Amino acid sequence: MSDGSTPRPKDLVNRQFAVERPNALWLTDFAMYRAGRASSMSRSFNVFPGGIVGWRVSSSANSGFVLDALEQALYERQLAHQDGLIRHSDRSVQYVPTRYSDRLVDAGIEPSVGSVSDSHADALVETINGLYQAEVIHRPGPWRNLQAVEMAMVEWADEFNNRRLLGPIGDIPPAETGSRLVFETH
Template sequence: MKREGIDVARCTVARLMRRMGLNGVVRGKPVKTTISDKATSCPLDRVNRQFQALRPNALWVSDFTYVATWRGFVYVALRQMLRICADVIDTFARRIVGWRVSRTAHADFVLDALEQALHDRRPFAATGLVHHSDRGSQYVSIRYTERLAEAGIEPSVGSVGDSYDNALAETINGLFKAEVIHRRGPRRNLEAVEFATLEWVDWFNNRRLLEPIGNIPPAEAEAAYHAQLEVVPIAA
């Protein structure tokens, strides 16, 4: 409604929803999924909870969560790129640039999500991209850190047992579970979770309105950033 220029109170929306028999999405309780390896050395925290960036391909945050199916648990890894578009609207976008679904929480499936992000975004080493995650053993594994180094990406890892150090990634995962998994109940199998995730990621990136970036979708905020870059040279 705000996007259409309609100013309405939250209580009014709640009252109308009750009248129409509509219920808001409620998030479930968080579950610990991070298993750190104390014997593995970790990179420094280069983000320090400052989840902001002035341009695309400056900061990626990563996390994974688990969801229940009728045939047991599967894991979902989501990779988000966080950016603030330095333009007239002064926004940042929260576009998901890589994801994978797996039956196990081995390092391979988060590495696959990283590969998808690298293929989709094709960042250059000179851009100074930082990749931030928690201290999960998958993200500090030798294979994962070596792949980051090959791509010219600077690793960053939060502290142990502090969700605020990777708050944005956990927020996106929370939205995914609330809007996809909890809303319609457990999926039948891994393939059903994959299809539901594919649909949700497309909707989230291209149609979901996010209040922190001005009630527009992530793709629209990113397009506005690039459009501004094209305008500046012409004006000069």
């Protein structure tokens, strides 16, 4: 979480998660999970219509892992510069450092953060977070190490993108629409 003293971007999403085109809105989040050593998972995803685009696993919650996941997402979506794309997150300090903010600007991505004390501001990404926790983290654990979590993430993302039928997009997998989600693991 933020200490509150660092300026933050405005909330450009305002709980309005419906978008009309691919690469209009990416949501990102990270959470801590036990995996041998403490690990945290960060993920971003393209809301229209959804699919995992980038993710990272790390043993420390520094800002570098969210930047790595952003780079993976840009590569996956083949986006050198994307005007009109909003990247929305909570107020975590990992999303504010200059390198991360500068990379968003370089890619033409508008930063957005949820409002203070609003549990619904990140509701959609928290739904994916809960799904991941229920289907991966809490099922086979306890995890031996971070590499085991990373392999489980690769398998889950592949299943989510290529085989999971999502009702909001016509009961097809996200890969059939050309859009994907982004996950970062830490």
